[in-house]
Amino acid sequence: MKVRTYAESTTHELGRALASLLVPADVLLLSGDLGAGKTALVKGIAQGLGVREPITSPTFNILRVHPGKLSLYHMDLYRLENPNQLEDIDYFGTLEADGVSCVEWGDRFSQAAPEEHVAVAISILGDNDRELLIEGAGARGQELAAQWMRAASLLSGMEVHL
Amino acid sequence: MTIDDLDTAVAIERASFPRPWTRAMFAEDLSRDDRVWIAAETGGRLCGYAGATWHADEAHIMNLAVESAHRQQGLATALLSELLELLVCRGVHRATLEVREHNDAARRLYESAGFRAVGARPGYYTETGEDAVIMWTDDLAAPGASARLEVLGEHAAQALSDVPANELVLAIESSCDETAAAVMRGGTELLSSVVASQVDFHSRFGGVVPEIASRKHTEAIVAVIDEALTEAGVGFSDLDAIAVTYGPGLVGALVVGLAYAKGLALATGLPLVGVNHLEGHIFANMLADERVAPPLVALVVSGGHTSLVHMPEWGVYRTMGETLDDAAGEAFDKVAKFLGLGYPGGPIISKLAEAGNAAAIDFPRAMMHSGDYSFSLSGLKTSVINHIRHERDAGREVDVPDLAASFQQAVIDVQVSKAVKAVKETGVGTFCLAGGVAANRALRQAMTLAMEANGVLVSVPPFALCTDNAAMIAAAGTHRLRRGDRLDLDAEAVPNLRLGE
Numbered sequence: 001m002k003v004r005t006y007a008e009s010t011t012h013e014l015g016r017a018l019a020s021l022l023v024p025a026d027v028l029l030l031s032g033d034l035g036a037g038k039t040a041l042v043k044g045i046a047q048g049l050g051v052r053e054p055i056t057s058p059t060f061n062i063l064r065v066h067p068g069k070l071s072l073y074h075m076d077l078y079r080l081e082n083p084n085q086l087e088d089i090d091y092f093g094t095l096e097a098d099g100v101s102c103v104e105w106g107d108r109f110s111q112a113a114p115e116e117h118v119a120v121a122i123s124i125l126g127d128n129d130r131e132l133l134i135e136g137a138g139a140r141g142q143e144l145a146a147q148w149m150r151a152a153s154l155l156s157g158m159e160v161h162l
Numbered sequence: 163m164t165i166d167d168l169d170t171a172v173a174i175e176r177a178s179f180p181r182p183w184t185r186a187m188f189a190e191d192l193s194r195d196d197r198v199w200i201a202a203e204t205g206g207r208l209c210g211y212a213g214a215t216w217h218a219d220e221a222h223i224m225n226l227a228v229e230s231a232h233r234q235q236g237l238a239t240a241l242l243s244e245l246l247e248l249l250v251c252r253g254v255h256r257a258t259l260e261v262r263e264h265n266d267a268a269r270r271l272y273e274s275a276g277f278r279a280v281g282a283r284p285g286y287y288t289e290t291g292e293d294a295v296i297m298w299t300d301d302l303a304a305p306g307a308s309a310r311l312e313v314l315g316e317h318a319a320q321a322l323s324d325v326p327a328n329e330l331v332l333a334i335e336s337s338c339d340e341t342a343a344a345v346m347r348g349g350t351e352l353l354s355s356v357v358a359s360q361v362d363f364h365s366r367f368g369g370v371v372p373e374i375a376s377r378k379h380t381e382a383i384v385a386v387i388d389e390a391l392t393e394a395g396v397g398f399s400d401l402d403a404i405a406v407t408y409g410p411g412l413v414g415a416l417v418v419g420l421a422y423a424k425g426l427a428l429a430t431g432l433p434l435v436g437v438n439h440l441e442g443h444i445f446a447n448m449l450a451d452e453r454v455a456p457p458l459v460a461l462v463v464s465g466g467h468t469s470l471v472h473m474p475e476w477g478v479y480r481t482m483g484e485t486l487d488d489a490a491g492e493a494f495d496k497v498a499k500f501l502g503l504g505y506p507g508g509p510i511i512s513k514l515a516e517a518g519n520a521a522a523i524d525f526p527r528a529m530m531h532s533g534d535y536s537f538s539l540s541g542l543k544t545s546v547i548n549h550i551r552h553e554r555d556a557g558r559e560v561d562v563p564d565l566a567a568s569f570q571q572a573v574i575d576v577q578v579s580k581a582v583k584a585v586k587e588t589g590v591g592t593f594c595l596a597g598g599v600a601a602n603r604a605l606r607q608a609m610t611l612a613m614e615a616n617g618v619l620v621s622v623p624p625f626a627l628c629t630d631n632a633a634m635i636a637a638a639g640t641h642r643l644r645r646g647d648r649l650d651l652d653a654e655a656v657p658n659l660r661l662g663e
Contacts, residue, residue: 034500035544039487053658057488057540059496060338060466061412061657088377089414127548 001149003132004125004159011037011122011130014158015044017151021144022049022100024070027114029106032122037130041120042102046072049100058104062089071099075106083109116140118148163201163211165189170208178227180289191224198248202228202237212241214249214257221249223259226268242275246302247312255301260294262287272297276307329402329643332426333636334387336419337411337439338466341382344632345394345401349640350449353394355633358382379418387422390632401432405639408436408649409659411466416655424651435639436649439630440469440661441479443596445641446634450623457590461581463605464597465491465506470535470580471661472588477645479661482584483535490573491599493539497546497569501562511566512602518567523549525572527579535580542572574608582612592619600628 005011018028022045030038043055049068058064058076066072073094077086086092086109095101095114106112107119116138123131136145153160163171168188175182191197191213202210210228214221223245228237249257259277261268269279277297286294301307328348335342341358391397406423409416427434444460456473459482468485488496491508498507503514525545528538546569553560585593593613595606606622613620627634 033547034496035547039540054484054486056485057492059492060489061410063413063657065657089412124551 001134002161010157011040012044015041016048019048027101027117029119031107036122073101076104077108078105083111163199167208212245219255221254221257263293333405333632334419335407335632340630342632343387343390344636346636354390356390403433405435409656413657434649437638442634445638446623446627447594447621454621458592460594462597463490463599485537487540514566515570518563520567520571522564523568594621
């Protein structure tokens, strides 16, 4: 499934639409070049989850926990050098915890993908144009991806290809 | 002091004075806004208090009492000096009080704070027939008087604390990548400072490179602390206190240093002091330059932080603004990475920028005119990346030095403009540039130029103190120790800890 957006604010809206569908232990794996809009999408999700504090970059701290209607675990694997370090940061424990995980650079290690997840790959097509490739894995991941895209097709400012 | 304290206050009052204040008198007084009341507590329970009323530039000290079990510890001196400082902040220049003529201890206390006997009210205390001695201060806001108050307050705080002067403090820092320990005497004399990424350390301990992993901190921490003690020539039994960073930072990393510090405090019975990592960076400036003291404004810029902090007095912090997205150092790293220049990005970009034209590309100065102290660097990062893509798509070679210089200038312009605004608004005379990005030469120069134009003292620590270390935690920890701050043994790491909370 693909979504085409033409402004950062639309990517943000897409995040907000996803927030209302999320349940504890849902995992979103985000990939895309620097500046693609991974954090913009997470900001939208955070707003939808009722997170009040600013969503600052997790690159340095690796994990930031934001309290909301559901806890948001915002992770960034950018600085990790090898998959052994996933254990060091209690990555798998966090994914299974009682909140929603958004993992930037979540495609960095094949071991990083849990069975159930939604993968979002963002490509930069122009200064403000982005294409988001969305794939659900596992029963819950596929269900969530499909629900999300149905919700997105009702929004304006983006093109959804189911 | 609040209404909840009144039962205890009335009990102290009855035990202290022949003519005690009643509960109703306290309650009425506490509700008035031309009064200042301050309290001293021990174990969460009131053990002393002081109150004054003021009008225009004159104040009247109405009451000062300390529970008998806590007398002779400097508590009354601390209460008096604190009360006078608060009054001076409200515009008071002179203060007066009445004291029983035979209360020698009280008269000595007031004289030490600058009060002089100027007259008497004969037979004022009818219960004993004693005269009241009327005492007045000279101008409290005059430079000599305020310095004396400060010294008095420091001596009192020292006397109050459960540690001796020239205290020996072991400090532990593990908030991010570095495992570090330091031993310091008296808050300034550094006996050792070990950072686990030091080259000689690696070779001695088998090439342990602590990365982001708490496991790596766990592996390194015992050896790092042993090394710090050995280098200082001291053992655990020589220490007077333990200071540890408890936030902000990576939770898995913070807990390692904190767990070690708590364990050591439990085993040795030594007091444990918690330090905010950003506060540590500000104290690095004080270690490097003894003229640096509050009131000041500090900009802490590093790979993980971009925070503008107002420190009006010792122990008081107000976070004026922070980044809403990426930290300054992170923006440097990400741009360098995108250009394939390596890590860390700061030194590489600043080197390249020296050969480039800072006005070549007009990158956005985000939030420059937002009117507040928030920073945003994510948009700048995206603009730089878009620029590179456009050049490549057009088949042009990216002029890397021009790009580096223009990007760096955009970062610097915003940092300088916000810092200058903060210094002007708070009216402070001292500015500290702190954290790893403070090593950026162009930023140092721009900041120094802008601040000196405003007559402000600028402090930039040497590079070794800019990056994470435990010496700065020891200095900040010693200050907290003297103020009586203690961390409970069940305290937890606070990854999002903000200064002033």
